[in-house]
Every structure is written in C-alpha cells, then in structure tokens.
Amino acid sequence: MSGTVSPAATTARAAIKRAFSARLVLSSAAAGGLIGQSTGQDKLYELKALLETMDRLPGRVWKSFHLIGASSPRFRYKGGKIIRHQWPHIQMRIAGQPYAELWNNIEFASLSAIDEGRQPGYPTYADTHELDIIVTKIGQPDGYPRYDELKFGVEVKDRPYNKELLKALLGVRREMAYVFSGHGPAGVCPFAWWPMHGPGAVPDSALVAFASGGDITKYDGPEARFGLKMVHLP
Amino acid sequence: MAADLSESEWRAVLDELRERVAALGFGDWDHHAALYVEEMPPSKAAIAYLREFIGKQNRATTRSLAELKERLSERLQGPEGERITSVNLIDNRFEREREIELFGDVIPTDAFVTELSSILNFLEAGDEGPL
Numbered sequence: 001m002s003g004t005v006s007p008a009a010t011t012a013r014a015a016i017k018r019a020f021s022a023r024l025v026l027s028s029a030a031a032g033g034l035i036g037q038s039t040g041q042d043k044l045y046e047l048k049a050l051l052e053t054m055d056r057l058p059g060r061v062w063k064s065f066h067l068i069g070a071s072s073p074r075f076r077y078k079g080g081k082i083i084r085h086q087w088p089h090i091q092m093r094i095a096g097q098p099y100a101e102l103w104n105n106i107e108f109a110s111l112s113a114i115d116e117g118r119q120p121g122y123p124t125y126a127d128t129h130e131l132d133i134i135v136t137k138i139g140q141p142d143g144y145p146r147y148d149e150l151k152f153g154v155e156v157k158d159r160p161y162n163k164e165l166l167k168a169l170l171g172v173r174r175e176m177a178y179v180f181s182g183h184g185p186a187g188v189c190p191f192a193w194w195p196m197h198g199p200g201a202v203p204d205s206a207l208v209a210f211a212s213g214g215d216i217t218k219y220d221g222p223e224a225r226f227g228l229k230m231v232h233l234p
Numbered sequence: 235m236a237a238d239l240s241e242s243e244w245r246a247v248l249d250e251l252r253e254r255v256a257a258l259g260f261g262d263w264d265h266h267a268a269l270y271v272e273e274m275p276p277s278k279a280a281i282a283y284l285r286e287f288i289g290k291q292n293r294a295t296t297r298s299l300a301e302l303k304e305r306l307s308e309r310l311q312g313p314e315g316e317r318i319t320s321v322n323l324i325d326n327r328f329e330r331e332r333e334i335e336l337f338g339d340v341i342p343t344d345a346f347v348t349e350l351s352s353i354l355n356f357l358e359a360g361d362e363g364p365l
Binding site for chain 2: 005006008009011012013015016017018019020022023024026027030035036037038039040041043044045047048051054055064065066067068069071072073074075076077078080090157158159160161162163164165212213215234
C-alpha cells in the first residue's frame with residue numbers, strides 16, 4: 001500500500017468521525033448513564049416485536065390485551081423469574097374472557113434440567129434460558145416457568161441475522177420441547193399464526209424469531225422440523 | 235458509481251465505522267453486523283454495514299418513536315382501561331435496580347441519520363453533497 005490517501009477516503013473518514021463524535025456527546029450526556037442508548041434502542045425494538053406478536057396471535061376479532069400489575073410495561077435488562085407482585089404482565093382476552101398471559105424477559109427452566117430433576121439455583125447457569133416474550137396459561141405462578149408450561153416463545157434481535165444467532169435459537173428451542181416421534185398426530189400450537197407442517201413438538205409449543213436483518217428468512221430451513229418461524233420485522 | 239477508493243481504503247472506512255459504532259456502545263450490534271458482511275468484497279462490506287446501521291438508527295427517529303408510542307396506546311389497555319403511553323426499562327444487574335423511561339430517555343436520532351445518510355450517499359455514488 002502506498003503512503004498516499006485519496007481525497008475520497010479522507011473525506012469519508014472525516015465525515016464518519018464528525019457524525020459519530022456529535023452523537024457520542026449527546027449519548028454521554030443522556031439520562032440512564034451506563035444503561036446506554038444502545039440498550040434503550042434494543043428494548044424499543046423488543047416493544048415493537050411485542051406489539052407485532054399481539055397483532056399476530058390468533059383471535060383477530062375478539063382479542064384484547066390488558067396490562068396487569070403496573071401502569072406501564074416494564075422491560076428488564078437481565079431476564080429472570082416471574083414475580084407477580086413485582087413485574088407486570090399482559091393478559092390476553094378473547095371475547096372479554098382471560099385466555100393467556102404474556103410475560104417479557106423471562107427465564108424458563110430447561111427441559112434438560114427438569115427431566116434430570118434439577119431445580120434452577122442462582123446463578124442458574126445452564127438450567128434456565130431467557131426468552132424475550134413468553135405466553136403462558138392464566139395464573140402462571142411465581143418462579144421460573146417450566147419448559148412444559150411455555151405455550152409460545154419469542155426471541156427478538158435488532159441485528160443483521162447470521163448463523164451464530166440461528167445456532168442460539170436452535171439451542172433454546174431444543175430446551176423447550178421434544179420433536180414429536182410417537183404414533184398419531186402431534187398437537188399443533190394454538191398460538192402459532194402460521195400453518196405448522198412439521199412433525200410437531202411435545203409439548204405443543206412454538207418459537208418465533210423476529211429480526212431487523214432481512215437475511216433472517218434465508219435461515220428458515222429448520223422452521224418446519226422444529227416448530228419455528230423466522231420473521232423479518234424492519 | 236461508488237466513491238473512488240482503493241480496496242485498502244474501503245477496508246479502512248469499514249474499520250473506522252466499526253470502531254465508532256463500538257465506541258458508541260453498539261459493540262454487540264457490531265459483532266453481528268461484522269458476521270453479516272465478513273465475506274463481502276471490501277466496498278460492499280462497508281456500504282452494507284453502514285446501511286444496516288442506518289436502518290437501526292432509523293428505528294429511533296422522532297417519527298419512529300411517535301409511531302411506536304401511538305401503536306402501543308392503541309393495542310394495550312391499562313388496568314382501568316386507560317391508554318398506555320410509557321414503557322420503563324429496569325437495569326437489574328449488579329444486585330440493584332435503576333429505571334429509565336424509554337420514550338423519554340432514548341434520544342431521537344434524526345440528525346444522526348441525516349449525517350449517516352449523506353456518508354452512505356457519498357460512498358455509494360461519490361456525491362459529496364453536504365459533506
């Protein structure tokens with residue numbers, strides 16, 4: 001490489017420095033300090049995915065959603081247990097009747113932990129996994145919901161999609177359910193808004209991944225086999 | 235026609251972008267964006283990386299935030315049937331809790347998006363415009 005730099009490269013790099021320096025000054029002065037603008041933006045995307053999930057869940061005509069336990073939804077930086085007196089949830093109603101609960105940033109007790117008789121301690125290490133949104137029955141008790149208490153899960157990534165994210169998604173799905181291998185038809189997740197053609201899961205849950213990167217749909221190969229849905233949410 | 239940069243200069247532009255993005259606190263985003271562009275030629279990688287980052291920042295403009303707030307108030311009812319217009323984020327790490335209100339504390343990105351879009355336009359078309 002020669003020692004000379006083209007005028008175009010000089011212009012581009014100077015403009016990049018200028019734009020980011022101005023934004024850095026604003027971000028550093030913002031409320032929230034170490035929570036950071038990037039985390040705030042990621043959580044706003046989780047909110048967008050939550051609203052999209054509410055729109056897509058079956059029951060279009062008679063469906064309504066009601067916040068229970070607070071006057072505003074609360075997102076957690078770090079996922080944890082259901083604690084009903086501390087964290088609000090959203091109650092889904094069909095024709096005015098309570099039908100399901102939506103919780104955000106919840107860790108569930110994994111299939112491998114439950115099947116081997118382990119109760120998650122603290123830290124939970126491999127015995128729990130966080131999902132950005134879960135759907136449970138009405139009255140889901142405090143604690144880490146068991147894998148077989150999850151009716152539906154949602155993972156949210158405001159990121160360009162890639163194989164690393166897919167591998168993590170498949171790992172979480174593996175800890176939510178078994179692939180159906182018995183005789184007769186497997187159950188179909190009642191919360192899935194898409195036709196499920198695969199072998200089904202036991203229990204009959206499903207998992208959705210929302211990502212801002214349009215490439216997510218190129219990674220949809222395992223969808224049918226594992227009860228997944230890959231959704232591009234710009 | 236893209237800006238007239240050599241391959242090594244395109245790599246330097248991508249490096250500059252990645253350093254600035256990480257310094258702004260988007261290190262995890264950078265990790266995934268780098269995986270997304272790592273097999274592209276240098277010019278395409280730099281442009282794709284910047285385009286994706288602008289897309290992310292576009293979701294926090296004044297208009298995007300207002301649309302999200304409106305959608306929230308339409309879809310979700312409060313305990314007494316009231317409209318919901320705020321969302322809180324709790325930083326629950328390090329055995330403490332700190333709380334921010336997202337719509338109040340996320341700084342709109344309008345000016346940042348405008349500047350980044352001018353840079354993208356320059357890289358893609360060689361047009362210095364407002365640069």
